[in-house]
Amino acid sequence: MSTRHLDSLFEPRSVAVFGASDRPSSLGATVWANVAGSGFEGPVWAVNPRRPVLGGERAYARAADLPEAPELAVLCTPPDTVAKLVAELGKRGTRAAIVMTAGLSPRQRSAVQDAARPHLLRVLGPDCLGLLNPRLKLNASFAHVTAAPGSLAFVSQSGALVTALLDWAAARGVGFSLFAALGEQLDVDFGDLIDYLASDAHTRAILLYVETVTDARKFMSAARAAARNKPVLIVKAGRTQAGQRAAASHTGVLASSDLVFDAAIRRAGMLRVQTLQELFAAAETLSHPRLTLRGPAAVQRERLTVLTNGGGAGVLAADAAQAADVTLAEPSAAVYAALDRVLPPRWSRANPVDIVGDAPVQRYVDAIAALHTDASPGTLLFVHAPTAIVPAAEIARAVIPSLQRSPLQPMTCWLGGDAVREARALCHAAGLATYDTPEDAVRALGMLQTYRRNQELLIQTPPASPPEPLWHAAQVHAPIDAALAEGREWLTEPEAKAVLAAVGVPVVATHSVAPEPEAAVAAAQALGFPVALKIVAPELGHKSDIGGVALDLDDAASVRDAATAMLRRVRERQPGAAITGFSVQTMVRRASGLELIVGATLDPLFGPVILFGAGGTAVEVVADRAVALPPLNRPLARALIERTRVARLLAGWRDVPAADVDAVCDVLVRVSQLLADEPRIAELDLNPLLADAHGVLALDARIRVDARGPGGSRRFAIRPYPSDLSETVAWQDRQLTLRPIRPEDEPQHLEFLARLDPNDVRMRVFYSRRSIEHSELARLTQIDYEREMAFVATAPKADGAGEETLGVVRALCDPDNVEAEFGIVVRSDIKGGRLGERLMRKLIVYLKARGTQRLVATVLSENRRMLDLAGRLGFDYDVEQPEPGTRRIVLTL
Structure with missing residues (x-):
């Protein structure tokens, strides 16, 4: 993710148009007229080897003839010329180019990337309409109208939508800080633009028209960071259900790609609008600060x-x-x-x-x-x-x-x-x-x-988590290992339930696979009647669809008869199915129980996703479902539940008491943890998951696995809590935990701030005062681990009632991961024990591992304690001081 040199793209000091022309209705003529006639105050140059003069202005034959390297180059030249031009401009010092040329072949696109990379030259396009910066009176596009200055930024993959919105804005008097059409996103993509606009002081709200996203984690990280600072609205086109045709589970059928994208937008704090008309209405609304x-x-x-x-x-x-x-x-x-x-x-x-x-x-x-x-x-x-x-x-x-x-x-x-x-x-x-x-x-x-x-x-800040459940890793991995060793991708029902039970999901008592009817009778007698009988055939899809399920069997004879009839039906309907036997489980009868579904699947773009909704055999017909991106905590799980119609039934009705929603949330959270820890899980269904006032119980489960490990936390679109970075260390006479900060830390973080001396607050790093709003605390404790890190030192309280925070070190990396700015605070009453040095060394090791190049900070010149610590850690003083009374310190990593 990179915003490097995007200021040269969007706020250039000079512009050159290559392929500028006076041929009516040509791309070069339209773009040159817009650039030259927009009122841009910097130098603008036309480049055309066959026209010495254009519109009364001198035209240059080639880049080498220009008075100086243009900060922004606009290319309207044939496809086979683009890479050579980019290389030549990069050598001269140009740092950004808009490639409006369409029709570049894959080879030509690759050549443009290779030409730009050594010079860090940023490329917008190719095949794009260009950009407008109304504040600078820059119209580097072939749009038919310009835009008035304002505070809305609009970024689109579609040039046609840019021109449509320009027309609409002109009629409504709505102004914009920036218009940009991304085109084919050879280099600059949505993540880059969102990052740039998030810190742009002239942009109050960001509007996006999206057809495709190329890097889900980059997109989500940028969007989450931007949405904390200003409204981000998105209209997503290209809804499709094409990916559903290959789905083998209920979840795979229900979790359409559009639902997943919608879940990503919610999780990022953005707002999705469905139509161009709604985008216009949203733009009207966002142009009025009182409404936001x-x-x-x-x-x-x-x-x-x-x-x-x-x-x-x-x-x-x-x-x-x-x-x-x-x-x-x-x-x-x-x-x-x-x-x-x-x-x-x-x-x-x-x-x-x-x-x-x-x-x-x-x-x-x-x-x-x-x-x-x-x-x-x-x-x-x-x-x-x-x-x-x-x-x-x-x-x-x-x-x-x-x-x-x-x-x-x-x-x-x-x-x-x-x-x-x-x-x-x-x-x-x-x-x-x-x-x-x-x-x-x-x-x-x-x-x-x-x-x-x-x-x-x-x-939102989740409540403090309960003690971690006993996690039986061996019981999770063993059934998966066994299935893969046998060449199976689907676990048997008992195997799937064993995996879920190992992570704390309540499952109905199920006997292991009985190979033939008499063994099923024996298993039923061991469990106790009544029982449910199910066929076990890993290749089969949904057992009930082919007569592979029998319920309420009250005695041995009914089990024997059901098993015999079941074998006959399945062999008739699926003659090639490999039947390994039967599973026998306790028959559960809960009159007011609601049948739910909890599932997981892999989205091609966003990776693992979790589904919740109304379950049962008609789950696809009812289609009452919502999806969310992991990782989940209980508040996020509850928000997922509340987006379904079945949530109203879970709240109770008439004489039916409310179901234990917290138990449902716990299942969702445990499934989220399972997806993070076991990358070989590709699909998962708990259907039905029975819920009532007494809790939840999984009656059936399916899990598909993949030896390649396509899932896991590394595929999460949102980086989960990095628990592997936690460690216990001895310090003075105490045992400390050094770990990444968590959302649940908000209450104890507030206590920590309250115990800082006012002079420490003045010396500051992150905080300007001890009184702090919930939204600010949430930003300190709910961080995006993809681009930011905060390590806290915690210890048990003296009275044993929980833990307390003793110190915190924080670093925020720039989007290029070149430089990270850090700050550190140790509780005022325990300074002098070198706890700050412990925290700093942990931070340095972490940043080196992620490839960050420099660690920097601005320190008050009178803050001798911090300057001495920096000296022990090998920091150098920067030649430039940011402002009087401060020193900038730099550590090369």
Whole structure:
């Protein structure tokens, strides 16, 4: 992942267009006209070997003739010239190029990469529309219109969508910080762009149009980091179920690639929109900062109040609210009283608040003021249909000041065309979000609601974990080893249940494989009646589909008869199946038990994914399911459950008590751990997993394995907690644990901060104060281990009630993994014992192993303790000091 030299791409000081032309309608002519005519203040040069002058400006024959190396080169030349040009420009010092040329062969693409790599020259494209930076008046594209400056960035794989959004933005007055079309992503990809824009001070929100992602972990790491700082919206095209045709398990059928991508977006704290129209609505919403406030107050703003002069418009808004799962606010008695005082007796006396179509200007103003009687937070949607009584523009001028001052976050909707055009323009100019229809406005609010929920998942802090379950590694691996040794990819049902039981998943008592009917009878007698009987044939798919399951067998005769009949049916329907016998299990009867499915499969892009939903034999027909990316903890598992319809049944209904949802969450977490630790698991089904008030029980299980080990934590799109980096060390008279920080550390991390001396806080590294918000603490304890590391030193408390944090060292790597900036804090009352040195040496070893080149920090010149430690560790002083009173220290790794 790299943002190196992207500033040369997006904020260049000079631009040269290769293939510039004056031939009408040609690519070179369009791009040159846009670059030369956009008002860019730096030098712009045209390069064309056959045209000495273009548009009255001198044109240069070749790169060597240019006055200096252009910081950005735009290539509109034939495919066979691109690699040579890139090599020549790289040697001269050019650091970025946009390759608009289409039709490069694989050989030519590879040649371009080889030419750019030695010079670290960044390439956007090929086959791309280019980019626009409206703030710099740079239009290095062949778009037909330019963009106004603003705070939204739009990155797209489709040039057509760029031009469509430009058209839309021009009509709506929405401005942008950057437009970029990625094209074929030869070099610069979504991960690079998201990383760059995450730290771009001119970008407040990022919009993405995505067809494919090339590196899932890079994409997820960049997206998670960006989404912590600013809204990231994505519209994903190319939904497909092609991958389902080869699936052999329920999970493989249900976990479509689009569902997986949706799960990735949620996990990254982004917001997905489904259509171009929704993307436009989201862009309208995000261009108004008041609609994207964060924190607990923002989450409460999902309550909607509709104020309208038309009953029909109010009904449309209410219907849209129900469809978008947006809650209509219930006005308080004080609000009703205030509205009664300013509205005619025939007003709706409900939300939506219909102030009646004959309303004069003052009634609008008074009604808005009445809604402010109650200080409860929420959103106010102002909907106006034009009438002949008062011009819409006059109403807009009257209500805009009230809406701008409103404690409710305001949205406006002016229904109609020419009659409300001026009113819309006035609201735009006043910074108020404006929509064409009530449905558009409510859908936009629903999207914000989903976005805020995704943000809560991104920064939520799990509760302290219970003691680790006894993990029987040998019992996990042995059945898999045995199956692979026999050339089988599917475990038998008893083997699959043995694996799950070894990781703590409750499974129904099951006898090992009985080879023939009489052995099945003996097994049933040993277990006790009633029993369930199932055929064991590893190659078979779903046993019930071919008559391979018999339930509620109450005696030996029924088991014998069922086994004999089962053999006959299976041999008739699957004559080539290798039948190894029967499994016999205790028959479970739970009247109020719900049949669930928990599964796992490998997505080609995002690696292991976990599925949850309603189970049973009709699982594909019902298709009530959701998927999530591991690793999971209990809060993330609960969020996965809540995205299904069966979650409502788990909460209980009528005389059926609520199921033990925590037990279901534990199964999901244990499956997540299993997927991390055993890379040979390729597919897994627990179906049905029975759940009720007494807990959960897996009645059936299937596991497919692959000797190549295609799964495991290394394939997780989100890097899991690196427990292998934990160690126990002796320090003074105590045993310390040095380990990576965990999300569960938030409470003890807060205690640690509270025990820092104010002067240590001033010397700082990570913290500017001891009082810290939950969202900030979550960012310190919920880190992305792919790009950041924090090691804590912990020890048992003196009273034995848990552990305490004694010190922490943190390093944040740049996206190129060239430089990591570190900070270290040791609790003020235990300084002087060289604990900080222990932590620093652990950090240095870790960074060397991951290939980081330099470790740096900015230290106050008076912080002698830190400077002395740096000297012992081999740091050098940088020649430049960042600011007076500071020193920059550097350790070459």
